[in-house]
Amino acid sequence: MDESRPAGSQDEIVTAAFVVIGDEILSGRTKDKNIGYLADYLTAIGIDLCEVRIVPDIAERIVDAVNDLRTRYTYVFTSGGIGPTHDDITADSIAQAFGVPIDHDPRAVAILKNFYPEGQLTEARLRMARIPEGAELIENSVSKAPGFRIGNVHVMAGIPAIMQAMLDAIAPTLRTGRKMLSHTVDVDLPESRIAAGLKAAQDAHGGVLIGSYPRSIDGRFSTQVVVRARDETLLRSAVAAVEAAVEAAGART
Structure with missing residues (x-):
């Protein structure tokens, strides 16, 4: 782990929520690529x-979402709505959520002045230098x-390449917890054949998450089972139980 990253305890669970902002996402005009990433x-x-x-690009909805989620999770990330146009209202909405003023931040203005050629830093582009009071720049x-x-809210751009660059910039500052481990079992049987066995394996292994995902290829049904746990020994035990359940189901006539 990066030595500059704030240390979390070995057993700490660090959580996050993601607020994707934009009418264009909800209308389907823009296909979101940031959630999976x-x-x-x-x-x-x-x-x-x-x-x-x-x-949507509605201040009240953004404020409500951010204020709700920032009390529930360790971190909140947002994407979208910090550009130069009139409907880019995320920065103002975040300021409203925290109850602080917003204005052109001298640090952000200096960054834009150094980037844009003489005469090309328009009033519209200067909107991107409006930062809530007390915020740190990403x-x-x-x-x-x-x-x-x-606070615990990280406000990033919606354009995937820019969002990803911003995420790389803030990653060393994030506290992290114990990683979730996973193991995938590919099963050449339909989900219904192994459902009872998976339930038994899940019931016998507290602290483990077992998910089953049916697939169909050329009319043949199969299942992908994903077993997730933070403890490796527990993960192995659950995987063994799943594999035993699959073997038993396959042996039935």
Whole structure:
């Protein structure tokens, strides 16, 4: 683990929620690519993504979502709505959620002045330098306009390449917990044939999550079983129980 990352205890569970902001996501015009990426990224460093909400470009809805989630989880991440146009209202909404003023931040203004050629830093682009009072900036190595962090809320761009760069920038500052381990069992049987065995394996292994995902290829049904746990010994025991249940189901006529 990066030595600069805040240390969590060995058994600590660190949680997160993700607020995806934008009418274009809800209308289907833009296909979200950030949820899966963030889920994979956080899982890899020991943070559980527990909830995702997609909200429209309505200040009240953004405020409600952020204020609810920031009290429930260790971290909240948002994407979208921090650009230069009139409907980019995320920064103002976050300021409202925290009850703080918002204005052009001298640090953000300086970043944009250094990036844009003389005469090209328009009033619209300056909107991207409006940061809630007391927030820390999140570096944007792609297009320079920064995100920001206030309290446990991290506000990032919606464009995937920029969001990913911002996530890389903040990752060393995040407290992490014990990682979730997983093992996949591919089963050449339909889900219904192994359902009872999986339930028995789940009931016998507290602290383990067993999920089954049916698949159909060329009309043939099969199942992928994913076993997840934080303790390796417990994981192995549950996997063995699943494999035994599969073998028993396959042996039945």
